[in-house]
Structures are given as C-alpha cells and as structure tokens.
Amino acid sequence: MTKERKIKNTTIDQKEHDKFYKMAEEWWDPKGKFKALHKFNPARIAFIREKIINHFKINGQDITPFNNLNLLDVGCGGGLLSEPMSRLGASVTGIDVVEKNIKTALAHANEHALPINYQVSTVEDLAKKRKKYDIILNMEVIEHVADTSLFIKSCSHLLSPNGIMIFASLNRTIMSYGLAIIGAEYILGWLPRGTHDWNKFIKPDELKILFKSNKLTIDEIKGVKYNPIFDSWKVSEDLSINYLGSSTKISS
C-alpha cells in the first residue's frame, strides 16, 4: 500500500492513513507520540493472554503458550502487539495499510530476531485469499476504518470456526469526548491532536449488532481504567471510554 492508494469498497480511510504515516517512525519510542499506547499495552496484553488461554484451554505455565496458533494482528502499526504475541509462541501475521508502519515493524522484529510475517494489506484483501486465523487481534482499529461493516465482515471471514477475535475500541460518549479527545489530545498531549475522530467512535451496542450481522457473538466486554496517580491502566467494568472484549463465531 502506498500513500497515494485510494480505492472504493475498502476499509482504508485516507485521512487516517496519512495521520499514521506521519507518526510511523515513533512506534517504539515509549516517550514519543505513542507513549499512551505503551502505557496501555501491558493491560491489553494481559487481557488478550487470559482470553486466549481460556478459549483454547492452554496451560498458562508454558513459556510459549501460544505455540501452534496462528494469529492475525490487524492494524499492527509498529508491532507493539505482534512482537509480544510472537514471543509467546504464536505464528504471527501483522497487517497494516501504512507501508511505513510495516517497515518500522519489520526492522524492529529483525533486531529482536522475531519471525513475524508483516504485510501491507487490508482484511478484505486477506479475506479474498481465503486465509483463516485462530486468533484475530482487532485492537483500536475499528474507529479508524472507512467502512466498519466491510471491516467486520472481512474479519469474520478470516476467523477460524473455533477461533477467537479480541477487539478494543472507544465508546462514543460525552466522557470519551472529554477525556479521550479534549483531555488526552488537547490538554495532556498524550496523543497528537487529531489522532481520533470522535464521530467514528463506536458504542458497544452498535458493535454487538454489527458483529451479530456477521455471525459473531461478543462473549465478554470490559472497560479500561486509567490511574493518574500511578500512571497505569487496569481492566475495569466502566465502558464509558475505552473498552475491549472477545468474540467468537456463532455456531450455525
């Protein structure tokens, strides 16, 4: 995918693409533009780990518990999730529409000798190739795509019948406007201004409908809470801003 790519019937939002293109070199700087994501990363990985271990009934004591599982990291960016998943034993494919992101991710993975298959691609392109994955990570991507319906439909096609999709997004509430947009982008400067478009945030109930129409069911959904004193994130019951959850296929 190049910066100029613009086609119809796609999940690519050109404005979003250009935004991330400008930040691509900073993915692995914990004090850079993705600082907030670095802080948030351990909490979401712990959630992902728990869901995968419970879903596939894996022994959590193994050093590489995700051995023999193939995982698709959608919108992988610089590989902040792909790398830990690879270390945990998964066979990882990371896709992103921003070519510069993939270059950053590849260079970092090589430095750490991690065998990750990074590609410039979209879920709809992969779905056309009839690929199937045991695990799909769909973390903080839905709110950046052009066509959410096509996006979820493609993800559903890519998920193995017994697979699990783990997702995260932002709720469209007054709280999220105040904290995730005004607070995080304009006051605290955790994220570059314009990183998120509040109108593209999606309510969990809307997501449920979207999932259901694509033969997916939401098994669990949780909120994520920030502790400003200790500067850390924890999974909580409050869905008003960030939320994450797991989804499986509805058995026919």
Place this chain on the structure above:
Amino acid sequence: MKENNFDIVIVGNGLTAQIMCLVADHCNMSFINIQGKQKHSKRKKDSRALALTSSTINMLTALGLEFNYQKVTKMIVFEGGVSDIKIKSKVIFDAEDLEENIAFIVEHSLIEEAIRGNLSLINKNIIKEDVVQVINGSTFSRVILSSQEAVRAKIIIFTERLDTTLQEFLQVKYNTFNYGQTAITATLEHSKKHQGHAYQFFLNNGPLALLPMEKKKEENYTSLVWTEKTENIDKILSAKGELERRLNEMCSNYLGDIKIFSEPKNFPLIKTKCKLIFFDRNILTGEAARSMHPLAGQAWNQSLRDLAYIADGLIESRKLGLDIISCPSITAFQKKRKIESDAFVDGVGFINDIFIANSSVAKGVRRNLMKAANGNFFLKKLILNEASGGALDKPSLLMEKPAGSKII
C-alpha cells in the same frame, strides 16, 4: 571479546543481593551477581538481628527459605521507662489480642545460611569485579567491569549505595539528612527470660529497642538497637564494662542481669533518598535507593519489598512477552514504589523527631497519640500495619504466592 548475555545483572554483596539472586532463580531468569573487588574476603559471622514483618516471612517462605526465628508475642512501647525515668505513656501490642503477627526476630547469619543451602548455583554466577560503567542500549545494557570486560543484561539491579564514580556516571543524586544520632547494636545475654516480649523505649536522645531472640533454644538473648546522640557514643562505648553498666542500670527491670554477648557495633544514622530509582535499564533497590532511621526496624523489609515488585515484573515480562522495563511492576518502581517508600522513610524520621523534641506541643502530641492508640483496637492494628510498611496492593511474593501470580 565475547560478551555474555544475562536477563539480570545483580550488583552487590549483601543479603539483599543474595535474595535477589534467589528471586532471579525463582523466576527462571539468567543472572550474574557482580559482588565487587574488595568485598569477597571471608566475612565474619554477622550476629545482628533483623525484625521481619509477616510479609517478609511470606516472601522468604515462598522463595523456599527455612530458618528459626523468634516470634514477638508482645511489643511494649514506652515513653521513658528506663532507669528511674518515669513512664509517661505506653502502648501495648499483644499479638494474641490483636490476632496479628507483630514481628519475627532472626539473626542475619541464619538467613545467609538458609540462602546458601537453597541456592547452590550461586558460585557459578559470581563476578568479583567492580562495575565502572553502564552503557544503556535499546534491547540491553552493557555493564563494564573493572577488568575492562563487559556483560550484557536486560536489567541491572543495584543493591548497595553507588560509589561516587558510578553516581556521577549514571547521574544518580542522593539527598541525605544526618540525624545527628548513632545506633549501637549488640546481642545481650540476660538472666530473666524475655518471653517473646519486645520493648521500645523512646528516650530524650533517641529510641532504645530490645528485641527477643531465639538462641541456643533459650529465651535469654536479646538484640539491642540503641540510638543516642552521636556526641555521646564515644563515652558509652569507651569500655565494654561501661556499656554493660549503663544497660543494667537502664534495662535490668525487664531483662535481669545483662551481659554483652556479641561485640557491639555502631553506625551513624543518615536518611537517604534517591530522586530516580528506575531509569533506563537500571533499578536501585535497598541501600542503593535509601537509608532510614532504624526505629521501626524496617530497612531490610523495605529492600525485600523492592525485590518483590521486581519479581512480579520479571514474570510479567515472561507472561506478557514484553521487555522487562515495559512491565507494570517495573514501571511502578518510579511511581508507586517510590511514593510508598519515600513516605515510609519520612514517616519513620518524623516519629523520631516527635519523640526527641522537647517542646510542650511535641510532648502533648506524642502522649495523646500514645494514649489514644493504647485504648483503640483498630488504631493499634492500623499502626502495626503501617509500621510494617503496609500497602494497598502487595506484590505476589509478599502474600506467599509465586511471583507474577496476578496474571493468568
């Protein structure tokens, strides 16, 4: 020259460094202990006693250590109460009434023996060189030794105060405050059985603590920690007979005839705090991070609390597939851990100040506080919890659980 890679480099030669080796082993991490050039001559058996909290006992048990200790069944805190100084106020902590462990007294050397019995591989993991430089990298740090050789590690844990060269190189700044007091420690042999009772006397020049010890299966040994004004120390220690005479004069009501069993030691009391305890790939723990007044006997408990956080971080790194320095228990070091440990160091210093202050306001505050505490079951429990470095969310090892057990 080939440089060996380790998960952890542990710098130091003391008990904290040894426990850190045990923690690294417990977490299945590769490690090397850099002990320093000057410090590896055979040390004398250390007869000092440590007062351990329940959390520390939990941690040492989880690490597989077994040793004898003396349980404190009752702790009596007096203002005054020695020689013919009137008891102005007192608080009694009774373990049975409070349904809570107060403290466990154990000899330093017994813990060292237990570690040696538990970590036979330690000798394979020792370098007797000094650290002269640390070069931080994106995936590991290089630790340059005095021999000019280097080792690589994902994280470097310092357990002893950094020497001035390393302080300068790593830009570590210690804030220090001299209490103007010196602590005298010794083991006392006495005719009266201690019955597991510990005493703390707050005197005009500093606190005096008597901690019951289990020695030779008898109850006739006590560990002394006596804080005095530094200017008086030479006189007190001028002769063994003089110290014995003073102690008999002050404490024979509690211990009967007192003899000094081990050579007394003394050390000046300084409060030290370090601005940064986690930076790049370096963590400062124990004496590398702080020193505090010994009145609550909590310095080593605080050191082990540091290591319990690190242990959780090591397992988090393995379970989450993250670089060690990105793990929450490690990043918490500069925030949560620093806040709780600084508050504790200052809190203990404040108690010392309040009890040596001679103003009528200070006298009123301490007497009313002691009176209120003595009559209130819940306040006593709270004080006991805080005095042992209580925390809202304890790391796993302090709860006798395997490190990192909060993560599935």
